[in-house]
Amino acid sequence: xxxxxxxxxxxxxxxxxxxxxxxxDKEVDSVYEEGLNNHSVTIIPHLVxxxxxQQWKLTDINEVIVGVGPGSYTGVRIAxxxxxxxxxxxxIKINRISSIALIASSVSSxxxxxxxxxxxxxxxxxxxxxTKTKLxxxxxxxxxxxxxxxxxLEVKPIVTYEGRPNIEKIIHSDLLExxxxxxxxxxxxxQITEAERNKCLx
Amino acid sequence: MIVMGVExxxxxxxxxxxxxxxxxxxxEVLSQIDIHKEYGGxxxxxxxxxxxxxxxxxxxxxxxxxxxxxxxxxxxxxTAGPGLIGSLLIGINAAKVISLNYGIxxxxxxxxxxxxxxxxxxxxxxxxxxxxxxxGGHTELVLMESHYDxxxxxxxxxxxxxxxxxxxxxxxxxxxxxxxQVDKLAQQGKDTFSFPRPMLDxxxxxFSFSGLKSKVIxxxxxxxxxxxxISTPDFCRSFQEAVTDVLVKKTNDAMNLHNVxxxxxxxxxAANQGLREKMRQTITDVPVYFPSIKYCTxxxxxxxxxGYFKYKKEQKADxxxxxxxxxxxxx
Ligand SMILES: [Zn+2]
Numbered sequence: 001x002x003x004x005x006x007x008x009x010x011x012x013x014x015x016x017x018x019x020x021x022x023x024x025d026k027e028v029d030s031v032y033e034e035g036l037n038n039h040s041v042t043i044i045p046h047l048v049x050x051x052x053x054q055q056w057k058l059t060d061i062n063e064v065i066v067g068v069g070p071g072s073y074t075g076v077r078i079a080x081x082x083x084x085x086x087x088x089x090x091x092i093k094i095n096r097i098s099s100i101a102l103i104a105s106s107v108s109s110x111x112x113x114x115x116x117x118x119x120x121x122x123x124x125x126x127x128x129x130x131t132k133t134k135l136x137x138x139x140x141x142x143x144x145x146x147x148x149x150x151x152x153l154e155v156k157p158i159v160t161y162e163g164r165p166n167i168e169k170i171i172h173s174d175l176l177e178x179x180x181x182x183x184x185x186x187x188x189x190x191q192i193t194e195a196e197r198n199k200c201l202x
Numbered sequence: 203m204i205v206m207g208v209e210x211x212x213x214x215x216x217x218x219x220x221x222x223x224x225x226x227x228x229x230e231v232l233s234q235i236d237i238h239k240e241y242g243g244x245x246x247x248x249x250x251x252x253x254x255x256x257x258x259x260x261x262x263x264x265x266x267x268x269x270x271x272x273x274x275x276x277x278x279x280x281t282a283g284p285g286l287i288g289s290l291l292i293g294i295n296a297a298k299v300i301s302l303n304y305g306i307x308x309x310x311x312x313x314x315x316x317x318x319x320x321x322x323x324x325x326x327x328x329x330x331x332x333x334x335x336x337x338g339g340h341t342e343l344v345l346m347e348s349h350y351d352x353x354x355x356x357x358x359x360x361x362x363x364x365x366x367x368x369x370x371x372x373x374x375x376x377x378x379x380x381x382x383q384v385d386k387l388a389q390q391g392k393d394t395f396s397f398p399r400p401m402l403d404x405x406x407x408x409f410s411f412s413g414l415k416s417k418v419i420x421x422x423x424x425x426x427x428x429x430x431x432i433s434t435p436d437f438c439r440s441f442q443e444a445v446t447d448v449l450v451k452k453t454n455d456a457m458n459l460h461n462v463x464x465x466x467x468x469x470x471x472a473a474n475q476g477l478r479e480k481m482r483q484t485i486t487d488v489p490v491y492f493p494s495i496k497y498c499t500x501x502x503x504x505x506x507x508x509g510y511f512k513y514k515k516e517q518k519a520d521x522x523x524x525x526x527x528x529x530x531x532x533x
Binding site: 038040041042043044045047048058059072074077078080081082084085086088089090182183184186187189193194195196199 | 240241245247248250251253254255257258259261262272287288291292294295296298299300302303304521522523524525526
């Protein structure tokens with residue numbers, strides 16, 4: 001690793017737009033803002049202002065961390081598209097992370113059930129264990145009815161749907177996955193499309 | 203001046219590099235037709251997923267084909283609408299990243315302007331000109347007195363031509379996309395059904411195809427119920443004659459009224475052979491131009507050409523708040 005290693009983290013899989021700049025494992029700037037369904041318009045302006053504040057150029061970035069969902073909203077595709085393009089243009093490493101893990105990192109300690117609403121009582125969720133410095137995964141992300149999931153659970157976790165990610169904790173976790181081929185990176189939709197489902201039923 | 207074009211408004215992921223609004227250095231198109239075929243039409247969520255999957259690949263292919271560096275690009279032109287919003291935003295954000303990474307100005311382009319400007323690749327535009335825009339989403343007559351000056355003379359009041367073609371193809375059981383199939387079969391048939399020519403003598407430059415479409419569909423169902431044999435080629439030919447009669451007459455009337463120097467036909471339906479022949483037979487006073495087939499269907503080269511002329515005229519780029527719009531007027 002170089003003397004000053006610059007990372008950009010980006011996630012638009014929830015109703016919040018999240019951007020973070022990290023210099024040598026320390027977060028130096030971030031944006032965590034509730035969007036009015038307009039992430040896809042505001043994300044690059046946010047990125048530009050943040051880079052300007054730190055006097056970084058996009059080409060200075062050494063590594064990208066991108067939230068890949070789960071989910072199938074337009075938002076989840078925007079962060080992935082941007083991350084792919086930055087990775088490809090500058091030939092730098094991309095790490096993918098579950099957007100649910102990003103949410104879980106916002107809680108300071110305890111057992112956390114981190115969720116992204118999937119409507120009709122369902123959620124994309126995952127169970128995590130949090131300490132001040134460490135985040136570990138207890139279950140794989142899944143799409144499930146939240147009520148029945150909680151009833152079946154022996155522990156009573158902290159349930160959260162939002163929260164400013166703690167990127168330093170994420171970096172020190174083993175939850176990041178290196179993307180070997182940025183060209184092929186896609187979001188974790190977790191579900192086939194309705195059209196594909198209907199086709200199978202036909 | 204080298205312009206990069208980016209087009210993701212529907213089911214083609216396309217990136218192009220065009221020099222001075224004319225010389226195409228690369229025009230890569232990743233088509234999703236085979237995927238959407240199974241559903242009989244474009245499925246928006248699937249289209250968006252395919253755009254994300256293919257986007258970097260298409261940029262990379264276009265750059266390799268053109269054999270230039272990103273630093274050589276002077277302007278990025280990206281389709282801003284109309285189109286599928288989830289698809290548009292992928293092209294727009296990818297284009298913004300390139301713009302930011304290399305400090306290249308970016309400009310949003312209206313898709314129909316792109317279709318019109320596709321013509322400039324093979325034939326220099328001369329003004330005033332009349333453009334007939336015909337596609338799955340559009341049917342309009344546009345007068346241009348100079349570059350990037352669009353005056354809409356008339357448009358469809360309901361269905362677009364391409365839409366009517368697709369519906370007729372569907373009842374005939376022809377595979378998607380149906381338009382080219384109807385055109386092909388029509389070549390072998392005769393106009394035996396004498397379908398109505400809607401709004402032929404309305405005295406304006408508007409169109410209507412939903413009545414014709416219903417008439418065609420009803421005729422088919424009635425014949426089917428009576429178990430009559432239907433000649434598909436004759437049926438296609440009759441429908442095509444009705445449609446092209448209206449398109450050609452209105453174009454001819456508009457041409458005479460406005461004294462134009464050339465007529466251009468743009469959009470996916472400009473690939474229609476029946477329309478091409480009738481247009482060429484009827485309009486003989488001024489040249490009638492059609493883009494080659496690869497520039498009729500959605501492609502990014504046309505967006506780059508439009509971007510070149512828009513930027514040349516307005517001398518100003520867009521900022522990073524550039525947005526995508528499912529509906530966007532030609533301006
Ligand atoms: Zn089009």
